[in-house]
Amino acid sequence: MLTRMAATAHDLALRYLLELSADIRGALLMDRGGVLLASAGLLPPEDLGDAGRRIVDEMSAVAPDAREAVEVDVFATRGALFVLAEAAHVMVCTTNRSVNPGLIFYDMHAVLRDIDRAAAAERVREARGAAGAKEPREAAGSGT
């Protein structure tokens, strides 16, 4: 039976990236361990095998002591591959060859920043929620 699943924030972010740039044909989002979080466009996760994990390994090999961001662009005969590793995520995009790499990385940075900002906000919300759940118990405990 086919079920319609709700899109995650990561899925939505990649869809937004594809809307930002018509040149981007497919996109992947992974964590720094190479675990696939989302994919969009012409890069279906089931056909990629462990390509994502190998890309993450290559990023670590190329820039082992990077502190902020690592950008890699690969221009092959049939198109281009862009990889951006920043903060907790690694984003991969495929385009045709006739693109301006600076513009592609600009859009990728923008979307990754939004994802990190949303994750930070979620952490704050969870922390507040945990504190809020703790307070009434403490208040009840102090009354007795």
Added chain:
Amino acid sequence: MSRSRPGGRLGGYAEEVAAAMRRRRDVRRPRVRVRIDHGEARVLADGSPAADRLLALARQMLDEQDAQVEEPPHG
């Protein structure tokens, strides 16, 4: 005052065409470029192991993508 070049006008055209061909070939040549921590970008040497591995990965993903275009998923 104009100066004539040794090869003449025809030689000049030939040089320009050759330079344009070289530029075109360079632009189309596969390459891998890395930029770390917003610093200067560097192009990995042709034939270096890292460049070869990244190019192979890129080719694999681009092939998967082209296969999707040729055979769009049903449903």
